Amino acid sequence: MSFYPLILLAAAASAASGAPQPATRAEVAAQRAAIEQRFAVEKAACEQRFSVSACMDEVRQRRHGALVPLVRREHELAEQERHERAAEQIRRVSEREQAAAQEGGQHRERLLAAPHVPAPAASPARRTPHPEEAARARQQAEKQAEAEAVRRRDQAQQRQQRMQARIAQREAHEKARTKPLAAPLPMPALPASSASKPN
Incomplete structure (x- = not known):
């Protein structure tokens, strides 16, 4: 009996028991690299055995089982980053809106405080082009x-x-690509019985 399934069960139990999960993408990448390196060694060992297929299947299953928690953590980190980016965007938009509202209020106050200046005289009507032009x-x-x-x-x-x-x-x-036509097929010979029969 192989002891590899026992290792797989132990790894799954440690992941379920609350083993410390990597906190950053760099830690996830480092753990992934370690897992990939370990399974590359196991794969090379499998290739030396007589029953390569069964051993490779076991190695793939163990690799998949070890990578599942890391992939899950990568997804969690990506979701967390998305939420942080969204919160930052909302904060920037609200700051811009507040600045625009404050600037609009200041502009309104300046207009009210400014002395009244009469409007300039209406500009002459647009010149009509000369017929020659x-x-x-x-x-x-x-x-x-x-x-x-x-x-x-x-x-x-x-x-x-x-x-x-x-x-x-x-x-x-x-x-240029087409082949020349083949010679026509010979006419079939009439059977001897039909040739001698009168109509």
């Missing part, structure tokens, strides 16, 4: 639109030419 701007816009249309037309023609070249290249490749 309007015509010149319209002609420039038409030239730009025409140049854009020519550019798009050229791009479309280039795309079409590239596509036709690819199709031709593919057809040439297919023709």
Whole structure:
């Protein structure tokens, strides 16, 4: 009888009995590395035995059993870190909101304390463009639109030419790749009995 299951049971019992759990990710990583190193040695020992498969299965089961508490602790640490980050974010947002509210109150007080300044005179209405300037701007816009249309037309023609070249290249490749047709099968010979029978 093998004593490995007993070690596995003892490890599970110590984990359940409240053995000190690693407090940080670094401690978890160190314990994981130690477990992996220990099981690498056991795996090498298994490879020297006659029944490698059964031994490897036992090693995998023990490794899994030893890693389960560490994985659970990693998840707990990750959850704790998420909660801490969320609390920190909430704190930063509340600080920003308080600062904005305080600044808004100070701004309001400054406005109330400031002497009343009359509003500047209304600016003259926007100058209407001269008809020649309007015509010149319209002609420039038409030239730009025409140049854009020519550019798009050229791009479309280039795309079409590239596509036709690819199709031709593919057809040439297919023709070069196909085998020549096989010789036709010979016509079946008529049976002697049907050849001599008159219609």
